[in-house]
Structure formats: C-alpha cells, structure tokens
Amino acid sequence: MSAVLRVADLRVSIGRREIVQGLSFAVEPETTLGIVGESGSGKSMTVLAATGLLDAPGARVSGSSVLTTGSDGGRSLELVGARSSALRRVHGDKVGFVFQDPTTSLNPLLTLERQITESLEAHRSLTRRAAAGRALELLEAVGLPEPEQRLQAYPHQLSGGQRQRVMIAIALACDPVLLVADEPTTALDVTTQAQIIELVRTLQRERGTAVVWISHDLGVIGQVADDVLVLQQGAPVEHRGVVELMDEPRHPYTRELLAARPRLGMSGPPPVDAEGDVLLSVRDLDVRFTVASAAGRRTVHAVDGVSFDVRRGRTLGIVGESGSGKSTIANVLTGLVRPAGGSAELAGEDVLNRASNDLRRRIAMVFQDPFSSLDPRMRVGDSIAEPLRVHQLPSDRRPRGERVAELLELVDLPAAFAQRYPHELSGGQRQRVSIARALALEPELVVLDESTASLDVSIQARVLDLLRRLQAELSLTFVFIAHDLAIVQQMSHDVLVMQRGRTVEHAPAVEIFANPQQEYTRRLLAAIPPDRPRAALQDS
Amino acid sequence: MSEARDEPVVDEASAVVASPSEPTRLTAVRLLASNPLTVTSAVVLLVVVLLALAAPWVAPYGINDVDVANALQLPSAAHWFGTDDLGRDVFSRVIVAARVSLQVAVVSVTFAFVLGVLVGVVSGYVGGLLDTVLMRLVDVMFAFPVLLLALAIVAILQPGMATTMLAIGIVYTPIFARVARASTLSVRHEPYVQVSRTMGTPAATILRTHVLPNISGPLIVQTSLSLAFAILSEAALSFLGLGIQPPAPSWGGMLFSAQGFLGQAWWMSVFPGAAIFVTVLAFNLLGDGLRDVLDPKQRTLIESRRAR
Amino acid sequence: MSLAPRQLLVFLGRRLLYSAVVLLGVLVLVFALVQVVPGDPIRLALGTRYTEEAYQALLTASGLDRPLLEQFVSYLGHALTGDLGVSFRSGEPVSVLLMRRLPATLSLAVVGLVIASVISIPAGVWSALHEGRASDAIIRVTSQFGVSVPDFWMGMLLILLFSTTFGLLPSSGYVAFSDDPGEWARRVVLPGLTVGLVAGAIMTRYVRGAVLEVASMSYVRTARSKGLPNGVVVRRHIMRNALVPVLTIAGIQFASILGGVIVVEVVFAWPGLGRLVYESVAARDYSMIQGSVLLIAAMFLLVNLLVDVLYAVVDPRIRLS
Numbered sequence A: 001m002s003a004v005l006r007v008a009d010l011r012v013s014i015g016r017r018e019i020v021q022g023l024s025f026a027v028e029p030e031t032t033l034g035i036v037g038e039s040g041s042g043k044s045m046t047v048l049a050a051t052g053l054l055d056a057p058g059a060r061v062s063g064s065s066v067l068t069t070g071s072d073g074g075r076s077l078e079l080v081g082a083r084s085s086a087l088r089r090v091h092g093d094k095v096g097f098v099f100q101d102p103t104t105s106l107n108p109l110l111t112l113e114r115q116i117t118e119s120l121e122a123h124r125s126l127t128r129r130a131a132a133g134r135a136l137e138l139l140e141a142v143g144l145p146e147p148e149q150r151l152q153a154y155p156h157q158l159s160g161g162q163r164q165r166v167m168i169a170i171a172l173a174c175d176p177v178l179l180v181a182d183e184p185t186t187a188l189d190v191t192t193q194a195q196i197i198e199l200v201r202t203l204q205r206e207r208g209t210a211v212v213w214i215s216h217d218l219g220v221i222g223q224v225a226d227d228v229l230v231l232q233q234g235a236p237v238e239h240r241g242v243v244e245l246m247d248e249p250r251h252p253y254t255r256e257l258l259a260a261r262p263r264l265g266m267s268g269p270p271p272v273d274a275e276g277d278v279l280l281s282v283r284d285l286d287v288r289f290t291v292a293s294a295a296g297r298r299t300v301h302a303v304d305g306v307s308f309d310v311r312r313g314r315t316l317g318i319v320g321e322s323g324s325g326k327s328t329i330a331n332v333l334t335g336l337v338r339p340a341g342g343s344a345e346l347a348g349e350d351v352l353n354r355a356s357n358d359l360r361r362r363i364a365m366v367f368q369d370p371f372s373s374l375d376p377r378m379r380v381g382d383s384i385a386e387p388l389r390v391h392q393l394p395s396d397r398r399p400r401g402e403r404v405a406e407l408l409e410l411v412d413l414p415a416a417f418a419q420r421y422p423h424e425l426s427g428g429q430r431q432r433v434s435i436a437r438a439l440a441l442e443p444e445l446v447v448l449d450e451s452t453a454s455l456d457v458s459i460q461a462r463v464l465d466l467l468r469r470l471q472a473e474l475s476l477t478f479v480f481i482a483h484d485l486a487i488v489q490q491m492s493h494d495v496l497v498m499q500r501g502r503t504v505e506h507a508p509a510v511e512i513f514a515n516p517q518q519e520y521t522r523r524l525l526a527a528i529p530p531d532r533p534r535a536a537l538q539d540s
Numbered sequence B: 001m002s003e004a005r006d007e008p009v010v011d012e013a014s015a016v017v018a019s020p021s022e023p024t025r026l027t028a029v030r031l032l033a034s035n036p037l038t039v040t041s042a043v044v045l046l047v048v049v050l051l052a053l054a055a056p057w058v059a060p061y062g063i064n065d066v067d068v069a070n071a072l073q074l075p076s077a078a079h080w081f082g083t084d085d086l087g088r089d090v091f092s093r094v095i096v097a098a099r100v101s102l103q104v105a106v107v108s109v110t111f112a113f114v115l116g117v118l119v120g121v122v123s124g125y126v127g128g129l130l131d132t133v134l135m136r137l138v139d140v141m142f143a144f145p146v147l148l149l150a151l152a153i154v155a156i157l158q159p160g161m162a163t164t165m166l167a168i169g170i171v172y173t174p175i176f177a178r179v180a181r182a183s184t185l186s187v188r189h190e191p192y193v194q195v196s197r198t199m200g201t202p203a204a205t206i207l208r209t210h211v212l213p214n215i216s217g218p219l220i221v222q223t224s225l226s227l228a229f230a231i232l233s234e235a236a237l238s239f240l241g242l243g244i245q246p247p248a249p250s251w252g253g254m255l256f257s258a259q260g261f262l263g264q265a266w267w268m269s270v271f272p273g274a275a276i277f278v279t280v281l282a283f284n285l286l287g288d289g290l291r292d293v294l295d296p297k298q299r300t301l302i303e304s305r306r307a308r
Numbered sequence C: 001m002s003l004a005p006r007q008l009l010v011f012l013g014r015r016l017l018y019s020a021v022v023l024l025g026v027l028v029l030v031f032a033l034v035q036v037v038p039g040d041p042i043r044l045a046l047g048t049r050y051t052e053e054a055y056q057a058l059l060t061a062s063g064l065d066r067p068l069l070e071q072f073v074s075y076l077g078h079a080l081t082g083d084l085g086v087s088f089r090s091g092e093p094v095s096v097l098l099m100r101r102l103p104a105t106l107s108l109a110v111v112g113l114v115i116a117s118v119i120s121i122p123a124g125v126w127s128a129l130h131e132g133r134a135s136d137a138i139i140r141v142t143s144q145f146g147v148s149v150p151d152f153w154m155g156m157l158l159i160l161l162f163s164t165t166f167g168l169l170p171s172s173g174y175v176a177f178s179d180d181p182g183e184w185a186r187r188v189v190l191p192g193l194t195v196g197l198v199a200g201a202i203m204t205r206y207v208r209g210a211v212l213e214v215a216s217m218s219y220v221r222t223a224r225s226k227g228l229p230n231g232v233v234v235r236r237h238i239m240r241n242a243l244v245p246v247l248t249i250a251g252i253q254f255a256s257i258l259g260g261v262i263v264v265e266v267v268f269a270w271p272g273l274g275r276l277v278y279e280s281v282a283a284r285d286y287s288m289i290q291g292s293v294l295l296i297a298a299m300f301l302l303v304n305l306l307v308d309v310l311y312a313v314v315d316p317r318i319r320l321s
Helices: A043-050 A084-090 A112-124 A128-141 A160-172 A190-207 A218-224 A242-247 A252-260 A326-333 A357-362 A380-390 A400-410 A415-419 A427-439 A457-474 A485-491 A509-514 A519-527 A534-539 B025-033 B036-058 B090-126 B128-142 B146-156 B161-188 B191-198 B203-239 B251-261 B266-294 B296-306 C005-035 C041-049 C052-062 C068-080 C094-129 C134-148 C151-165 C181-215 C218-225 C230-260 C262-267 C273-283 C286-314
Strands: A005-014 A017-027 A032-036 A059-069 A075-078 A095-098 A178-182 A210-215 A227-232 A235-241 A278-293 A296-311 A315-320 A341-346 A363-366 A445-449 A477-482 A494-499 A502-508
Touching: A005 A043, A017 A043, A017 A059, A017 A210, A017 A227, A017 A235, A032 A043, A032 A218, A043 A059, A043 A178, A043 A210, A095 A160, A095 C218, A112 A128, A112 A160, A112 C230, A128 A160, A160 A190, A160 C218, A178 A190, A190 A210, A190 A218, A190 A519, A210 A218, A218 A242, A218 A534, A227 A242, A227 A252, A235 A242, A235 A252, A242 A534, A252 A457, A278 A326, A278 A477, A296 A326, A296 A341, A296 A477, A296 A494, A296 A502, A315 A326, A315 A485, A326 A363, A326 A445, A326 A477, A357 A363, A363 A427, A363 B191, A380 A400, A380 A415, A380 A427, A380 B191, A400 A415, A400 A427, A427 A457, A427 B191, A457 A485, A477 A485, A485 A509, A494 A509, A494 A519, A502 A509, A502 A519, B025 B036, B025 B266, B036 B090, B036 B266, B090 B128, B090 B161, B090 B203, B090 B251, B090 B266, B128 B161, B128 C005, B146 B161, B146 B203, B146 C005, B146 C230, B146 C262, B146 C273, B146 C286, B161 B203, B191 B203, B203 B251, B203 B266, B203 C262, B251 B266, B251 C151, B266 C134, B266 C151, C005 C068, C005 C286, C041 C052, C094 C134, C094 C181, C094 C230, C094 C262, C094 C273, C094 C286, C134 C181, C151 C181, C151 C262, C181 C230, C181 C262, C218 C230, C230 C273, C230 C286, C262 C273, C273 C286
Parallel strands: A032 A210, A032 A227, A095 A178, A178 A210, A315 A477, A315 A494, A363 A445, A445 A477
Antiparallel strands: A005 A017, A005 A059, A059 A075, A227 A235, A278 A296, A278 A341, A494 A502
16 A cells, blocks of 8 residues: 655754754554654654644755555655645645644634534535535534534533544544644543544544554553654654554663553552551532633532541542642642631641641642743742741751752752753753752642643653652652542552542552442543553454 | 644753743843844933933023024024024924923833832732722723823823823823733742742742742833833823923923924924934834843744744 | 523623723712812812802802712712713803714714724734734834824824925814715814824734734634635634734724824814813813713723623624633
C-alpha cells in the first residue's frame, strides 16, 4: 500500500533556531502513527508544518511532505511550499484536524450544524439542506446523545468530551484520508479520554482513515498507535512499531521515557507505621460556591459531606476527575476557602475558623503550576525566605540566607540558585523551589495539589522521588491530590476517591487498587491506558 | 495553543535557559530602546520638559509684553511663531504655557494615580461588598463624559489652576481604579499570591510585596496615556475659559483668542495647537511602546518579529 | 435560531437593575452638585441681576430652602417624571430647554458615529489582519495622530481650510434637518468630520485590538483547518466574534459624543447640549447644569443598555446559558 502522507527531511526553523531537525516518516492508510515527545520536542510543529497549517510568524519550512489521495497511488500533492489556495483545497477535505482544547476550538457563536456543514459546503458544494443531513449523520457517528436536538445547539451547552466529539465530526465531515489529532485527549478526564480513543479507533476502522496522533503520553500512544516516532528537541530519536518500541526500546531516551511514565503497580510509598496518631481529622466538610454568570447566579456544591483522617507520617491520596472537589479540599485546609460546614482539626486544633498564625506554620501547600507559583519579580532566595520573614524566623538570629541554602540543598538545588529569578529556571527546578519554600517552616502537613501534573514525565518522576525521600527523612505527612491514579498509587498509603464533591471510596491504597469496591473506582481504573500497547494484546 | 508549551526546556541537571516569555528589566529596557517611535517620543518629551523648565530663561520675550504696534506679525527671525493680537510673542507664550500644562497634567495624574490605585487595589484584593460598592461608584463616575464632569466640578468651585488640577484629577481617578482593580484581580489569583496567603502573610504585606510590583506594568502604561489625556482636558478647559485663567498663558487659552483671528493670523492657532498635539502624541506613543514591552501578550509578538 | 426567553429576560432584568442602580448614583451626585457649592448658589446664579424679590422667588421655586432629605425626595420624584425644575437664569423649564438642544447634538452624534465607523472598521480590521506589516504600522501611527489631536484645534484647522481659505463650507451654525436637509448637511459636515475623525481614530485602535484577539483564538485555527476560503474565515469567524467588543466601543463613543463634544459645539457655534452645558457653567445656572448632566448620563446608560441587548442577540452564551 502506498503511504497517505510521506514526509522527508522536514525542517522548521524560527530565526536561527531549528525547531524541527530533519524528520522523515510515512503514514499508511488505516494505520496510526503516534508522535510522542516532551514539551519542546516540536511534535505539534512537525505535523502542522507537514500539513501546511503552520502559521507561526517567521517560521521557515523546508523538506518535503507529499499527500497522496485516492486509491492505487491516485494523485499526489507536495504540501511544503504549496500555494495557500491548494492547501485550502486539502484542509478539511483530505486532511482533518482535531486540536487539544475542546473548550476553545469551537466557535462560540455558531451552531454545531453550521460548524460541521461549513467544510461540506466549501469542499463538496453540498446544498445547505444536504449538508445538514450529513451533519446529523456525523453527530450520530461520533455518538453524541440526542443528535437531532444538538444540531441547533451551541458549544457552551456541551461538556468537554462532547465538544471533542463534535471536533471529530468536523474533522471527518468530508471523509479525509488523513486525520491529524494533536493531543486530543490531554484536556479531558481519564474516563472521557478512554471513550474518545475508542471512538477514533472505531471511525478509523470504518473509514480506513490514516491517523497522526500527537501526544506526550506514552500510555495513550500505546493504545492508538501502530508505529511510534519519538522526538527529542526537534530530532527523531526512535521510529518503530509500537510493540517493538515499547518492549525493546533501543535509544536511551526512549528507555527513560518508558521508565518514567507513571504506571499502576510500579512502586509504592515508603512503608510507615499504620497505627500512628491521627494528625489531620476532617469531618463532614461542606463547601459551596456561588457562580455568577451572565444569566444569574447559581450555587455549586463543591464538597459535600467529606470526612477522613490522616495519620502522622502517612500520605492520603485524593483522586478524582475535574469537578470532583479535590482541589477545594486543599484550599479549605490551607485557609484559602471557607467551608459552609464541617470541621477540620490538626492534632486537635481547629484549622477552619480563625486559624492562628502558628497553625498556618504547620500546614504548607505546593500548587500545580510551576510557572506561576513563584513571584516573577522575586529572587528564588527571597521566595523561599518569604515564609521565614512572615513568621520572623529563624528566631536564633541566624542569617536567613543560611536556612535558604539548607532548603535548596534539601531539594537538590545548588545554593547559588538563591540569586536567580524564576524565569531562569526550568519547570522542574521551579517546582523544587516551591517545595523548598513549603518546607521552610518545618510543617507537619504538606498539601500537594496536582504538584507534578504540569511537568514532563521524566521530570515528574524525579520530583516524585524527591517527595518520597523528603517524607522518609523528615517524617512529613502529605495530602496528595492528583487526577492520575498511577502516581497516586506511587505516593499514597491511603486513598480517597471523589466524584462530584462526594466520597466514592476511602480505603488503604493497597485495598483500593487490588480490590475496588465501587463501580466508579473500577471505571477510573479501567480507563487508565494499560501498560502493554493494545497492538501487543491483539497479536497474542 | 499547544505549541505554547513547546518552549526551550533544560534538563534538570543542566544550568540555565532564560525562557523568552519573561525578560528581565534589562531586556525590557533594551526592547524599548529598539523601537524607534518610542525612542523618538521619549526624546521629544525630554525636550518639551526641558524647554518647559527653562522657559523663564529661554523665552525671548515676556509673556505679557504687550506691543500693539507689532500686533499680528507673521513669524519672523524676531518672533519665531509671530505675535498675537496684542503684539505678544507667541513663541514665548507657547513655551511658558508648556510649563503650566505639564504641571497641571503631572499634579492631576499623580492625584488620580494615588487615589485610583488605592481604591482599585483594595477593591480588587478585598472583594465582596466593598468591591461592589466601590465599583458601582466608579461606574457612576464613568456615566459622565470626562469634560462634562470636569466642567461640573469647575462650576462648583472657582475656575483656576488648583480647580483645574482637582477636576482633572478626579475625572481620571476611576480609570486608574479600574486598571488597578483588574490587574489586582488577576494577580490575586496567581498561585504565588495564594501560597503567600496560606503562610498567613498579612494582606498589607501581600499587597506591598506581590501585588503592587506585579501590577506596575499596566499602571505605568496607563500613567503615560493619562498624562496625554490630562493635557488634552486642560487645554479644553482653558479653551472654554474655565481652566487656566488669563493673563497666565495656556495652550487652550491661546487657541481661544486665536479663534477670532483665524483668517488674519493662522500662526496664532497653528503653533499652540501643534504644541498640544506634539506633546500628547509623544505621551501616547510612549504609552504604546511601554504597552508593547510591559504587556506580555504583545511582548511575545515583538520578540517573534525581532527574531526574524 | 431558537430564543429562550427566560434566560434572555433574566439577563436583561439584571442589566436593567444594574442601570437603575447606577442611575440612582448619578441622581445622588447630580443632586449633591448644588448642595456642595461653597456659598449661596442662588446668589451666585443671580450675580448682577440680584434683587430681594428675584432671590426669594428663585429660592422658593428651587426648593433650596427646604430640609435636605425633603429636597432630595422631591428632586428624585420630579426628575423621574421628567420635571427638572426651572432654569435659574431664564426661568424656563429645564426639560424644555434641553429638548430644544437635543436635535442638534443628535445630528452631530449620528453623523460623527457614521464617519467614525466608516473609517475605523475597515482600517482596524485591515490593520489587524496585516499585523506587523507596513500598512499596519501606518494605520497604527495615523490613528495615534487622531487620538492625540485636540478636537477643537482640528475644528479650527478645518474651518481655516474649508471656510476661511476655500470658502467651501459654512463655519458655524445649525439648521434643522426638517427645515432644510441640504443646508443641514452643508453645516453638519465640518463639525461632524471633526467629531468623527477623532472618534474614528479611537475606534480604529479598539477594532484592531478586538480583531487581533479573536484572530488568535483556537476556533479560528479550527476554521482554517477546514480549508475555508480566507474571506469566510474572516467574515464568519473573526468579524462576527469581534463584533461584540466593537459594538461596546461604538456605543461608548456614541454616548460620549452625545454628551462630550462641548468644545466642538463651542467652536462651530452649534446649539447643542454641549454648548448649553458650557453656557450654564459660565452663567452658574445650577439647575440647568444639573438637568443637562443628568440627561447626558442617562443617555449614556441607555446607550449601554441597548448595547447589552444587542450583545444578547449576538451571543448565544448569554441568550441560552
């Protein structure tokens, strides 16, 4: 079979920097090429450049990318350097695109029908009515409930997963030979991700579409891809069939990526005494928010009657999808949000109402985003020293610089980093600084809210190692909040599963992962992309 | 856009890479200096300020040296900008008026800045009922066109320099309040402020150490633009005879008296008007240049262009 | 398009309530205006025309001799029914004087807004779609010129050019459209151009910003990925979404021309509201100042309310949330 897309020596540069450095690959009909890489690998740019959709200012593309349409060789078109009118005939007709963020990739002012029929009218010259009929078929095909009513709906009336289904309907409207999916499930919850993966696979089989699937997540790639191309900083690292690549990675970078990716059943948290005294005790926590929108206010019940205990030296993992209320619990514990009811006590002292400054010292927090957790105008040393200044420590008149140096050493950063500004640090380094700042006051409880979620997997693995080491050395107690069950398993002694503000299941980690009692927990676990690539399972 | 994440990343162990999204202050200055329009505006403003400061010594004639015999003279070597209906030297009056204009603008914008930023930052940071009340108050002020509000204030007090400053100051306060509030709101939800709150940092300390430094960009831009509009407002008030009172020279006042001589003496209207125009334009272009550098969204665009 | 009247009504109700709150604030401020005048406002207003009888008559008519709260309640009640008192200077009802001046100002505002829109929308869209090119730079700098020019000076220059030098157009005065449309048009050109050029410069900058912001949105990339013709992407996806912020700024410009072209009206001897305000301030005719300030603020709120209604029509997120 001839390749649908054949890319040879593709290069993209902006200014003097070469962002994509000579890539070659081919995509066959009915197969999926997975392109995987960490941030900065140039994976999106590669595919946008290869399909002629790159519009970065000042980007120069060279090399070749040939799209072949029609069976038995059919017609071929060179996309690199093609005229924009030629590209327009290809986009939407021969090549469909699905992008990452379904909340922003649909036009808020147009009905779903209009957004689907546009490309049919442009490429197939269908009448409005014929196009509308086709739009309905497409919405049925992507499994949107009540498709007739949805035709006249607007994007804001759909959930994230539904919007992504509509994006897929748009991309497939003209039966393209190639579908480009750029991190299509990254912004979605894990259960929705599993559904979208299944949907694309089904449609691909039915229509014989070739797919290029870009992802940072090797687990997802394992589920969708036949061949995998691993990129590192714009250069190809390894390009093989998915089973061989995952079973016998040749390149050290591929091996590192595979080793670093969070998987169920890897390693657990440091063993601790299960009968320590209770440090944090939360009872019947209840949090409501008032959400103001253009058409009035409504109340959201963010946390509804949640209770749990955390024993000293242990980690409680709180896991749930978006909207489960898990981050709200973190904000309540650190005093950022005031609950409507319930209680929380740290070693018998009330945390919720007018917590003393002394109590604030004993609970620290690390947030998700390493880019905005540090004041861009403060030197790293000043950021770490901030809690010390607030609480006028150390009291023994030791210079704060010494304590800052100690803390930097604790998180494996050189003391000289104290003089740097946050923008001079990488994401992982910034997150280490955030951890150092959280430890400055020697807290008993550290709340980690998705603290590694924005990091690349290799860096995430190292930060998780650091956290485990610190817990063992300093006998810290963690509340570890995450959406990723695999890293929750790596970190937690106990697990609390949440859904829509309520507790679904709360048990020791070993029990939850070995023998989940609740249907929702089982669904969450089932939705995690399995360890082995799907292709390997099909073979056996 | 997913590509935004694809920025240069360093390995954990390796040393440093400055990400292009947040240049240091030094690069900010360098970026400013690379925009010829901004540099030109800054130079023009510097000349205007120096001329205004030195006006009493530089001016070739006294501002009220009436010389009726030489009234309505064309621009010449003796009178660069000509003479007015009373034979006064237009050039001398224009540069002395610059001093008055700048003084009014600076004092009133300072007033608006201090009061507006205070209201905006407190409103944005404290939130709740206080925020609602203060912002409705600002909305009420916004319901009046600038000049109308200034006129109403002049109607209450007596026209004069102090009233002009107060009126313009009050009129521009709500704008600073809005800008400061919007910036405060966005900074307030930044994780670094949240972290600081979880430490038990007092609100005043957070405002001082985190909020104020991080909202300075938009405020600097707004200051430059407000100086421009304050000069325009002062000129309009003086033109109406309700701002700076004659015989003190003001650009607006000079234009008012030039009205009767449009046909006979174009220089009487062209030069004071051009003085307003050039000064205001310089402040506006400077504000534009500052916005390009201090507003991160714009900044990446400049840099991507420079990289070409 | 299916309208869901309930959400729309809730939205409009909220906006109406908001406008009412702001209007109440405006009323309080306007009422307070006379109270905070240092000295006796009636005495100041009468000036050289002062006699004991005139003073007493005006005092009773204005109600300034009554207790403050009573004054406010009565002011509020009268203002809401359109009774704004009598002019301190002429003794005529304020509302009658205001209505007499409104047509001239409306003419100017409509002509000004049309000129401004005709200039700013194409210029702003072009500039944004050609960001970074020479044409963008030229439009940006030119619009900055327009923003920086004092409107009354521009008016004077236009008079100098078209009336004094070439004698093409009259330099001042207003003729009602209903009396003589041709003459109305001849006279409205110069003041309309003055107002329109300045407003157009301001709007160009906003239009450019709005279009730039929309053009960077992810859904525009989606539209391009469908292979739509460029014109369709620009019209259906960029312009339509940029319409909402553009409507807002057009509304604000219209409202501020309605109440803010005081100096231009003075330059062109244009018998509108702006000149009325000016004359009243100069004469310290406080009831007249109160009335015109109130009318102008109310028109501002009304225009904003109308823009909100348009919003709801354009944006389904408001209509169907």
